[in-house]
Each structure stands twice: as C-alpha cells, then as structure tokens.
Amino acid sequence: MSRADLAAGNVIRMSLLFRVQHLLLTVLLTVLAVTGFALMYHENSLARWIIRLEGGVHNRGITHRIAAVLLMANLVYHAFYMLLSREGKPELRQFFIGRQDIDDFLQSLRYNLGMAKEYPRFGKYGYKEKFQYWGASVGIVLISVTGIMLWAEEFSMRFFPKFILDLALVIHGYQGLLGFVLLYLWHIYNVHLHPSVFPMNPSWITGKVSAEWLRREHPLEYEKLKEEGLL
C-alpha cells in the first residue's frame, strides 16, 4: 500500500496475483458453465445453438475439459500460494471459519428481522465472504472428482459398476447447477447488487476499495488498519 493510495482514501483489497487468479476463475467458470449446461440441457434450442457454436459435442467436450484442467491447476496453485507464501499465509488465517462467524450470521439475521439493535461488525472477511470462498473451493474439488471419473470412463469402469458412473453424471450436473445458483445469488449480490457497491465492487479490477466503504462494511478491518497507522 503506497502513501499515494492512502492519501486518496483507497485501501488495497486484492493484490495483483489474487486478481489474476480471480480473473482466471471467472473466465474458466463461465466457459465451464456455458459448455456444461449446453450439454445438460441439450434439448433446449439455445443449448443447441451453443453446442453448434462450440463446434459440436466433440469440441464442446474438449473445451470443457481444457477449462476444467486450467481451473483445477488454478485451484492447486491457489492452495499452495495460501499455504506457503508470505502474502497467502495471513490471508488464509483470516479465512478460517470460527465460532464468531456463526454468531455474526445469527446476529445479522436477528438484526435484519428487527430482533437485535446492533449489526455485526466484520473483519476483512465476514461470513458472506468466507461462505463464498469455502463454498467455491470445496465445490471445485468435489465437482472435479466426478468430472475426472466421467472423463476417464473406461478407467473408472475397471473399478466401478456402470450405475456408479450414472450416479457420477447426475451428481456432476447438479453440482454444477448448485454452484451456479450459489455464484449468481450470493456472489453477484454481494459484489454487484448490494447497495453499498452497486453496480460493482471495483476491487477485482483495480484491487482497491475506498476507506469509507471499508469503515461501513468491514469496520474491524478499518479499525485495525487505523491502529497500525496505515490509514
């Protein structure tokens, strides 16, 4: 965080490396959703149009798998980065889910229903961000398992009977749908539609958020930075 940024009231929320990882995630998930749902709903005329656009079912499969491999690589890189790097380690610690997050969630519910006076005060990552982060990470790991099973179907069937692969296919499709629903209704709301950021939280491009936004939405982080003399 440079002095100039602080003077402008801007706080760095996503470093360049995280922004690159996030952009990759965005692009790859979009490709996977478009190619995957086109197959899942292949009877739909829009899906048919998309499959033709992708060059038929064969090329659609190849596109889907290339994107899947890149996504898995992205996740593995991210995991190592969070576990081993100087920047990642403290970030990961802030993502741990604790008792406090459950309390925060319940208190926010109570507040929203008008049963509590105080809205919970979040640190850098509140329960919304943590749920999103772990949901996406665990989701990608789980969907990769069924995806790889289906990809290497002849290898899988050396060990599993056919109905397990049928099951894997059903689960893979619904996992994708569930992930997509979560992404749209949770993430799009939090970073696009939420009144404090509408139409968009710019940090995924610029990496920065305003100090004022931080004070309102993540007051504990704001106070911590102030104590450290960074604001």
Place this chain on the structure above:
Amino acid sequence: MRGSVLGVVVFLGGVFLPVFAQDASASISLEKCTLCHGKPEFRKLLVDGQIRDLYVTEDTLAGSVHAKKVCTECHFDVSEIPHREHPKRVTCTHCHFKGNHEGAPQSDNVLAYFDSAHGTAIARGNTKAPLCQDCHGSHRILKAKDPGSKVARTNVAETCGKCHMEIYAQFKGSIHGAALAKGIPEVPSCTGCHGEHRIYARSDPKSTVYATNVSEQCSKCHASVKIMGKFGIETEQVATYKESFHGVASQFGSRTVANCSSCHGVHDIRPPDDPLSTVNLKNIPKTCGKCHPGANPNFAVGKIHVDAKNKESGIIYWTATFFKWLTIGTMLALVAHIFLDMYGRTRRLRGER
C-alpha cells in the same frame, strides 16, 4: 419338334402378314403368342445352365394387376413372329411414371428407385442388381397389400433374401423375423426399416439406416406405447437413449457413437434374455468392448437405459431428487437472505443518518 415349330411360324407368316401391313400398331392378341408360347415344353436353356420357362397361357396374367393387359403392351418391342431380335427385358417405366395415361398408379416410385442403391447399381452396369420385376415378379404382379404378392409384408423378406441370403438367414432367427413368422402384423420386415423404393446403402446419409438415422428409424415403433404395449416392451428406451452421452452425440451428428443397432444388433436383434442376444448380460462386456476396449462385467452392473426421473432407477433417482430439492432450497434461502439483508441495510442507513 423344331421342324414343326418352324413350320407353324412360316405358315403364320403367310397368313397374317397382310394383317400386320394393314395396321402395324395393332397389338398382337394372346392367341398369336400362345401359338408358340402356349406349349408347356416351350423353354430355353440359358448359358449358365438355367432353364427359362417361356410357357404362357391366358391364365398367366389372370388375377394380377395387369389382368386386362395383352402381351405386347409390355413386350412392346415384339412386332414380328418369329422375333427377329431377342425380346428385351420389359421396361416398366413405359407406363409407371407420374402423369401416365395408361391407368398405372400415379407414383414417383420409379424415380425413387433410380436414385436408390439398386437403381444406381443398375446404372453402373451391375447386371445382378434388381430391376422392378426382380422384386415385384413378372406376370403375377399383385398389389403389395395382397398377401400373395412377392412384396407383401409377409413375403418381402423372402424376396429380398433371394439375393441377400445371409442377411435373410440372420433375420429369420431374430425377434423381428420370429414375430413375422407368427403373423404379428406390427413387426417390421426388410422394408419396415430400409424403406421400399428408397433403399440406400447404410453409408449414404439419405438412408433410413444411416448411423445418425438409426435411432429415429427404430423409434418409429419403439417409442409408440400403442405398438409396444401389445408386446410388453418398454418405450422409455428411446427417450433414455436420447438423454445419454451416446444419444446426444448422435443427435449432434457423431457417426462413430453407438446407436441402437451398435449394441442390439442389426438383422440379428434378439430379446435380452436370449443367450445369443448381444445385450444379454453375459454378452454385454463383449458388446461394449467393441468401442470401449477392456470392457469388463462392470458394464453390465446397473440399468443401461437409465432414467434419473424414474423411481425405478433407485439410488440415481433419489440422488437426483435430493439435489433437485437441495438446489431449490438453496435458491429460496439465498433469495430470502438477499431481501432480508437489503431490508436490514436500509434500516441501518436510516439509523446512521
């Protein structure tokens, strides 16, 4: 014998030539033809040792669709007795074309035939390929609906089998062949799948049995509850195939992916409980192994035509149902959360002011 025939011919020539001269276009009546052709021993030894029977009586055409025709209406190149030139094979297109005035059915089947595998083989000079009369017969042509017709549903397999012998033998042993022999009216014979005049090679995209058309062709009967219900055969196979990886790839034009006949066989389709069936549980690994090298008995564990929306699919149905409600529940919870959060935030902002 030979002398007497020649004598008759010479005699006839003397008597009737003036008549021909008067009206050359007049058709020669049956009586004139049967002077020679009416003798039961009137036949010809062909070069390949076969005997061609040339015996004709007034009963030859009786009962056929051409009962009212006379010889020269089809054998129109015959104008002299004895024939100076070898009479040519009858050309049915003389009358059978759309727009004819001869009273033949108004149909384009002849054009369809010329485009078909048989017609193009003839055009390329394959003398073994069939002409109209090879399937329909020559003098005793009956309507296809007539059970005595060579192209009647119950007889057509035998007619095709004259040339396609091996396939005919396979077909007779198949479930379709067996049902046909029992006289079941719905069952397909050769033409049921291959078409009639529009028969194309299976490598031709126009063919009803081209790789990507096969499932469509089978589903004409196998998707019909009305037909399949009579025999206790499920119709969901068509829908489940279309939903499967194989079916989707086929619908989008893959020619290498499995269609119905890749697994169930072609002319030798048998019910799954028949040990000779390619989809008998014991034979499934071998059948799948045609495309999936190293297929093992795991391929036979679990329903092949599986429908996740059907309760009979067991764990697959329950998993799908669980995920469906999980997704719906998640959506509702998230939407509820969004609205609550927005409501709460509005209150919070009001409080701050």
